[in-house]
Amino acid sequence: MNEGLERDPSRWIDPRHDQVRVDGRAVGDETPRVVIAFHKPVGLVTTRVDPAGRATVYDALGDLGRWVFPVGRLDRDTSGLLILTNDHRLGERLTAPD
DSSP: OOOSOOOOTTOOOOTTTOOEEETTEEEOOOOOOOEEEEEEOTTOBSSSOOTTOOOBHHHHHOOOSSOOEEESOOOTTOOEEEEEESOHHHHHHHHOOO
8 A cells, every 4th residue: 555645547446455545535435335136026127216216126125215216227028137236337337247
């Protein structure tokens, strides 16, 4: 870990091992991670708000007390497993083609 002033904008950090501070304050994301495995029934749309007023997966889940997003999508006429999370890294890993 570099204890001094870093000026290289291309420097990579590993948040599991490196600590970043700006003006003496730690920078990072301490948000607890949420992952929900939801069996989406036919008839719900996989969107936060539907302009047509159709029921959404968020209506079925109710108030979770925090924001989550669907990893992938299932159309209204499809039922199946839908993962919802607030963890962007997990979402990217689950959908990346490699």
